[in-house]
Amino acid sequence: MIDKSKFYSDDDSPTKKQHKEIWNGINRNINPRKKAFFHISDMRSFYYGIAASFVFIFASIGVFTTAKNLLYNMKPEEVKLDNAYQSAIREFQKVIPSFELTSQKSENVKAFVNLKEEQLKYLDENISLIKSETGTTDLSPLKQMHLRQLYAAKLKVLQEIIDKGEIDI
Numbered sequence: 001m002i003d004k005s006k007f008y009s010d011d012d013s014p015t016k017k018q019h020k021e022i023w024n025g026i027n028r029n030i031n032p033r034k035k036a037f038f039h040i041s042d043m044r045s046f047y048y049g050i051a052a053s054f055v056f057i058f059a060s061i062g063v064f065t066t067a068k069n070l071l072y073n074m075k076p077e078e079v080k081l082d083n084a085y086q087s088a089i090r091e092f093q094k095v096i097p098s099f100e101l102t103s104q105k106s107e108n109v110k111a112f113v114n115l116k117e118e119q120l121k122y123l124d125e126n127i128s129l130i131k132s133e134t135g136t137t138d139l140s141p142l143k144q145m146h147l148r149q150l151y152a153a154k155l156k157v158l159q160e161i162i163d164k165g166e167i168d169i
Contacts, residue, residue, distance in 0.1 A: 085151035092158040
C-alpha cells in the first residue's frame with residue numbers, strides 16, 4: 001500500500017514564488033476588467049489596424065497621382081497646349097468682372113468696352129466653330145495653328161481690358 005506521507009515529494013509542491021504567481025493570476029481573472037479605451041480590448045491589433053489604414057490611404061493617393069500623370073503624359077502635345085490656353089483664358093475671365101456701363105463712365109470708355117465685348121464675341125464664335133469642326137480627334141496642324149491664334153487673340157483682348165485700368169481687379 002502507498003504511504004500518504006510519501007505520496008507527494010518535496011519537488012511536487014510549488015515554490016513560494018510560483019505560489020504567489022498562481023494567486024496573482026487568479027486575482028487578475030476574478031477582478032473585473034478595467035474599462036478599455038473605446039471598448040477596445042486588444043490595443044495592439046487596434047494600432048496595427050490604424051497603421052494599415054494609413055498605409056492604404058497613402059498607397060491609394062500614390063496610385064491615383066501616378067494614373068493621373070500617366071494619362072496626362074499620354075495626351076498629344078497639341079491637346080496639352082489647347083488645354084493650357086483654355087485654362088489661361090478661364091483665369092483671365094475670372095479676373096475681369098462683367099462689364100456694367102454706368103452713367104459715370106465717359107463715352108470713350110463705353111466705346112472701348114463695347115468694342116472689346118464685340119471682339120470677344122467674335123473670337124468666341126470662331127473658336128467654337130473651329131472646335132466643332134475639329135472635334136477631339138482631328139489634330140491637323142493647320143486647324144490647331146488657327147485655333148491657337150484665336151486663343152492668343154482672345155488672351156490679348158482680355159489683357160488689353162485689364163491694362164486699360166478701368167476695371168478693378
